[in-house]
Amino acid sequence: MAHGETTGGFEKTPGWLDWYDGPATPTFRLPAGAVDAHCHVFGPGAQFPYAPERKYTPCDASADELFALRDQLGFTSNVIVQATCHGADNSALVDALRRAGDRARGVATVRRDVTEQELAELHDAGVRGVRFNFVKRLVDRVPTDALEEIVAKIAPLGWHVVIYFEADDLPELYDFFSAIPTDVVVDHMGRPDVTKDPDGPEFGLFLRFLRENPNVWTKVTCPERLSVTGPRALDGEQDAYRDVVPFARRVVEEFPDRVLWGTDWPHPNLKDHMPDDGVLVDGIPRIAPTPDLQRRLLVDNPRRLYWPGTSFDPSASSEGA
Ligand SMILES: O=C(O)c1cc(C(=O)O)oc(=O)c1
Numbered sequence: 001m002a003h004g005e006t007t008g009g010f011e012k013t014p015g016w017l018d019w020y021d022g023p024a025t026p027t028f029r030l031p032a033g034a035v036d037a038h039c040h041v042f043g044p045g046a047q048f049p050y051a052p053e054r055k056y057t058p059c060d061a062s063a064d065e066l067f068a069l070r071d072q073l074g075f076t077s078n079v080i081v082q083a084t085c086h087g088a089d090n091s092a093l094v095d096a097l098r099r100a101g102d103r104a105r106g107v108a109t110v111r112r113d114v115t116e117q118e119l120a121e122l123h124d125a126g127v128r129g130v131r132f133n134f135v136k137r138l139v140d141r142v143p144t145d146a147l148e149e150i151v152a153k154i155a156p157l158g159w160h161v162v163i164y165f166e167a168d169d170l171p172e173l174y175d176f177f178s179a180i181p182t183d184v185v186v187d188h189m190g191r192p193d194v195t196k197d198p199d200g201p202e203f204g205l206f207l208r209f210l211r212e213n214p215n216v217w218t219k220v221t222c223p224e225r226l227s228v229t230g231p232r233a234l235d236g237e238q239d240a241y242r243d244v245v246p247f248a249r250r251v252v253e254e255f256p257d258r259v260l261w262g263t264d265w266p267h268p269n270l271k272d273h274m275p276d277d278g279v280l281v282d283g284i285p286r287i288a289p290t291p292d293l294q295r296r297l298l299v300d301n302p303r304r305l306y307w308p309g310t311s312f313d314p315s316a317s318s319e320g321a
Helices: 063-073 091-103 116-125 144-157 167-178 201-212 245-254 277-282 291-306
Strands: 035-039 077-081 104-108 127-133 160-164 184-186 216-219
Touching: 035 063, 035 291, 063 077, 063 091, 063 277, 077 091, 077 291, 091 104, 091 116, 091 127, 104 116, 116 127, 116 144, 127 144, 167 201, 201 216, 201 245, 245 291
Parallel strands: 035 077, 077 104, 104 127, 127 160, 160 184, 184 216
Antiparallel strands: none
């Protein structure tokens, strides 16, 4: 399959940017056992058709391509998050998880009528959470009573809820989110407007949300989405997206045991450039400046959430596929 292809008779959304081919090998050496805790697979469309209700059609981004990226960047494992272009059909995700062996876990999208049997099958494949998406350009809103039903079904499995929303929506959703009894993981720091002050009221509300709810975690991800002034993670740039750094670093330093990092590969819906994932990895020490913070962010936290009860042994070289 060629890079940037969309198979199965689908047509990419006009202006779609394909993931960066041939990423740099990072200069930052990831700690042993590091987890890319936010990435996706798209199709391939010919094998895993995109959902009729999708808001965009991507280029294919297969599990094999994800595993090649994992190996090149130096990650041990992935957390693969169901992308909205696949709706609630988790087949591409489950296929990727099964092929990764114990080296991947997943976050699925399910509907309120999901059965116990379906959840058990997802669990067996490696799914450990469900994603609730509130970003209007990506999905139609699901009523909160449906989401509450889903929470009641997944909680007994020990799963958590991943939430994706924009900063402007946090005031309205604050009480609903705070009432979720399972662990909750916020995608991309709740998408702050990074032209605002990290000490101002908007990001202050997000920090308060984390302080008041010890079950809430956040991914310090997607600087390439949030950045306004860059510079871009391309051509070996070692100071990429410096306008996002104060926000991410703030969260990592205050909540070192509730943060996760991921590439966001293959970076859906970027409009002006596609980052080099190797250069993105090189940005990690600027948000987690010490080896201790880096180990918690990249190894201890994702392993506690996604591989609980197992300890990673850096001396074991082959961990599944
Ligand atoms: O901001 C986005 O466009 C985006 C989309 C998706 C998805 O379509 O699932 O996932 C993400 O993490 C981010």
